[in-house]
Structure formats: C-alpha cells, structure tokens
Amino acid sequence: MDRDTRPTPVSRTADTARSDLSGAPRSARRGPRKPSTSSLPLLTILETVDLGFTPEEESFRLEVQSWLQSNLPKDWRQDGKGGYRDEEDTELQREWQRKLYEGGWLKLGWPKEVGGRGATPVIQAIYQEEVARAGAPGILGRLGVTLLAPTLVAHGTDWQKETYVEKILSAEQIFCQGFSEPDAGSDLAGLRTRAERRNGKWILNGQKTWSSGAHYSDKSFLLARTDPAAEPHRGIGFFLVDMRQPGVEVRRIKQMTGGGEFSEIFLSGAEVEDRDLVGRPDDGWKIAMTVFGFERGGLAQAARFERAVEELATLARDRGAGADPSTRQRIAQARIEAHVFRLIGLRNLTRAQHGHAPGPEASLTKLYWSEMDKRLQETAVGVEGMYGALAPHSVLAIEDGRWQYGWMWAQAETIYAGSSEIQRNIIAERVLGLARGR
C-alpha cells in the first residue's frame, strides 16, 4: 500500500537519487568469488552490481532447498497449471505459515537480540527466491508477518510485542490492514474514520475498504483520526482493532476474478483499549510510514516472472502459436523484461547489502514489474485465441483458465502498493527532480 506519501530518505536529494539511474557503485563487499550455481548471469553486470554468492550463501541456498524438499508437500506446490486459487486455500496457507514459523524462517532477517537470525539482505533474498522457485503457497497472515510484526518491534510497547508478535508469526492471530477508505486511497491523508476517547476507551466510527483478508482476520491494524482539527498528516492514531466485536461489520467485495479477496469494513462504535493504540494518539502517520518501508519486492518476484515466461513459451508451442512472428517477438520481449527485472532486483539487493535504505527508486521496481506482468498475461491470453475469452472455471478453458485469471488479477497490480500514476509522480519528482505537478 505504498502511496505518493512514501517517506523520502532524508539523506538523499533529487540529484543523488538521479545518479542512481546510471547504476550502483561497484561493490567492494567481498573478495574473489566462485561462479554462482544459480541462474544469475554473472558476467553481464559484474561491473555495476555485486552478483556472486559466497560459499556460505550457496550453502544456505542448499539448506533452504533441502528444508523445502522435506517440508513442502508436493500437492501444496503451485504447478503453474492453474487450479490453484490462493484466496480459497486459507487453511493450507495457515498450515504452511506454521511450518515456516516452526522452521525459524519468518524471523530470518530479524536481529538476533529479538530472536531472529540476523540474516543479510542477500541471505533473505536467497530464501525468498528458493521459496518462490519451489512454487510454495502464500502464507495466510502475510500482512501481519511482513508489515505489522516488524512495525510492532519498532514502535510497540513491551505488552504489544509480547502479546502479538509470536501469535502473528505463528498464524495464531491473523491481521488485516485497514488504511484505505472510499475517499482516501492514493491520498491516504484524506482518511476520515474517527477515533474518540469515551469512558477510558477509543470509540471508532467510519468505513474502510479494499481490506485484504478482512473476512478471515481476527484483528486489523488500522488508521483513524484522533484529532479532526489537526492538519491532514497529523492527528491520526494507529490502532489494533478486534474484528470480532459487535461494532465491526465486514462485507466482502466481489472481484472480477470471481473471488472476494478483499472487503469493506464498517466501524460503528467499535471499541479499542488504550493498550492497543500503537505509539501516541498522533503517531499514526509516522508509524504508517514504517509500515510502507517494509513493503518490498525482490528476487522472489524475479523467479516468479521467469517461471511465467517459460510457461508462456510452452503455451505458445503447445497451441502452435510459435510460428507467428509477432507472438514470437512478444514472448522474446517478455523474456527480456523478466531478465531486466532480475537485474534491477540485483541492483537493489546490492544497495541493501551496503546498508542503503530503499529510496524513491523502489517506485521504478514497482512500476516496472506491475506493468510487465500486465503485458505478459495479455500475451498469454492472446496466444490462447478464442479460448482466452473463457471464464477461468469453464470446462473448456486451457490450463484451468490460469492465464485469464492471471490477466484479471494483474489489473490490480498497477493499483495496490501505489498505483502506476503515483509511482510515475514519485519517479518524476524524486528521482528525475522534475517540478511537482500540483
């Protein structure tokens, strides 16, 4: 849910950000290295980013592969042939999250002092890439695990950390995110949900929307206005709200995929105890910025797109569409774009490994992969010809309609986590240094 309000890294001006476009500095991270056993194109970009893996990193990769081999059942894997609908597999995703938690993987990047493995960005990327390559399902509490738990470690009270963090990671408690409202999406500061102090509690009234997984969530982390007289970015609180109370009503929104992954949340007199307010009553905006800082993509997505391109090529061969020059060109273009995306991921990883926080160039990554996926899915639907018009569940749909489903889902990718227009604004203003449009 990254918006134009993404925090600008304080140490970087538009000028320094612009220089990032010409490539990251050559790495001095490690000495000579042995050739990678992964599919990384080592020689092509050795001059600009740090690509090789140390023996320790390669042995970590083997550790992940072997753990997945023993713990990820074959029929849980996404085989790329459709029939797999993330949103319908809640119990499987809960179970998978538990396994990852028990395996110690969900705290990989956390500092050792808080029970993590203190893994470097490269180690974390290797883990994510291997999980994606294995076709592992998603985890049910992904928003809690990736966004809320690290935010609580940074801003929560001892009680909040003790009460929630392990439960979030182990899938005992599932949280959804209640930020967006009907009139506050890209412009999140326009949110109007009110939180008032009454009889020693916070009473919440208002409406949230597009809240992923709200229908199966136990709690939500939610922004509400504590001081309506304050400026838009101030007077906002960050609350942990019990979703199973009388003042909360969840209405699922039907999507064009046929699923109902997200919901509206109606708050009418919902109650929150003081202990479930994170930070001070006017810290919400600052804490929301921390949340956005944990939204990242990476090599896992690169692995996902590379797989998708291979599957697209297979589809074209199977359908006899490979002889058509324009189809061949589109598939080749998709392969090139997936490869470029891997290189972008590696450049970001090099920066992270050198201790640089992700800056506005993260918008380039988001814009690139979401627009690329739309093109890829569209090519696949085109390759299917008339069959591409069938609904995913139709008996005649090719590969169980996975490409039609993917095409429909891809339309959402250029909206959530900051729409393409918002990303272009950020790139224009903060990377290219152009004047603000408004």
Ligand SMILES: Cc1cc2nc3c(=O)[nH]c(=O)nc-3n(C[C@H](O)[C@H](O)[C@H](O)COP(=O)(O)OP(=O)(O)OC[C@H]3O[C@@H](n4cnc5c(N)ncnc54)[C@H](O)[C@@H]3O)c2cc1C
């Ligand atoms: C699949 C999915 C899951 C989501 N999950 C969650 C969730 O769990 N929790 C949650 O809180 N929210 C969630 N969202 C909401 C998401 O964050 C918002 O959809 C997003 O922030 C855009 O807001 P909006 O939909 O209100 O569109 P708007 O902000 O109203 O934008 C409408 C159009 O105007 C354009 N636009 C807006 N402002 C500008 C500008 N300044 N310059 C140029 N163009 C502009 C946008 O790009 C867009 O095309 C989810 C959305 C999707 C699609």
